[in-house]
Amino acid sequence: MEKTxxxxxxRTGIDMSPIDAKEMMALAKITPSSSTGDEQAIAEMRSQYIREAEVIGSIPPPGTLKGMASTAMExxxxxxxxxxxxxxxxxxxFERAGVRLYDALITKCAASSNGSIVPIERLREFRNEELEHFKLVERAIRSIGADPTAQTPSADVDGMASIGLVQVLTDPRTSVAHCLEAILIAxxxxxDAWQLLIMLTEKMGMDDMARDFQNALREEDEHLxxxxxxxKQMVMEDAAVVT
Known part of the structure; x- marks a missing residue:
């Protein structure tokens, strides 16, 4: 296996230029700070913004009579x-994003001489299962009269949090191991999110939906x-510690 x-x-480390490092540290001791105080000032500013901020989003009202009746009943x-x-x-x-992440991983492995450790056909299975999970949740949302095209607050937050994962997978310089680590984070x-959703579904009394979600979780367990x-195998082989 090719080393990555x-x-x-x-040359990013300071040890690459010890003479310049000493000079820089000496100058740092005598150069006035660009601002007074410590991290407290930025903390206070952030606190002010937090107090004044509105919520990040909202849940739209149901667009159907069935949805309105269901919401009122709950x-x-x-x-x-x-x-x-x-x-x-x-x-x-997240499941929609998962399809795109696996698409990018499949491309990475197919283009890399270092991707042979990962069966691409298996990745395609995982990718297709992510798509089926997306369709499953879409049907669940419609079944309670809600709109699956609406961007909910948590969906917005998760989308922002996963931007870095997308960048890792689509950067042509990253290795297959880098991309596997990003997928592992996802x-x-x-x-955990599926487990929480199943718990909520059961508490809402939607047993059939909870069983469908349990099946999805079993597939997600296999992906993980x-x-x-x-x-782990790729990192250990790259480190030459696997016999």
Missing amino acids: TVLGKN KLTGKNPEVFIDKLGCRLA ELADN AHIRQWF
């Missing part, structure tokens, strides 16, 4: 269906186990 972590002309029983809809919307967005988050193993 190699010695090279990395309100009468003391439940908050908007939280459930928010997490459904979040899962929908699968770990996805696994394989991605974790491939990543």
Whole structure:
């Protein structure tokens, strides 16, 4: 297997120029600070923004009579269906992103001489299962009268949090191991999110939906186990510590 972590002309560390490093540190001691105080000032500014900020988004009202009736019924029983809809919307967005992440990983492995450790056909299976999970959540949202095209607050936050993962997968310079680590981060988050969604679904009394989600979680467990193993194997072989 071709090594992807190699010695090279990395000049980012201070030890690459010890003479300049001493001069820089000496100047730092006598140069006035660009600002007075410590991190407290920025903390106070952030706190002010937090106090003045509105919520990041909202759940749209149901667009169908069925949805309005269902929402009203849950309100009468003391439940908050908007939280459930928010997490459904979040899962929908994440599964859609998962399809794109696996598409990028498949391309990376196919183009890399270092990707043979990862079976591409297996990745395609995982990618297709992510797509089926997306369709599953879409049907679930429609079944309760909500709109699957709405961007819920949690979906918005998760989208922002996953931008870095997309950048890792689509950067032509990253290795297969880098990309597996990014997918591993996504699968770990996805696994916990499915467990929480199943718990919410059961509390809302939607047993059939919860069973469907349990099947999806079992497939996600399989994704996680394989991605974790491939990543570990690739790193250990790259380090030449595997016999």
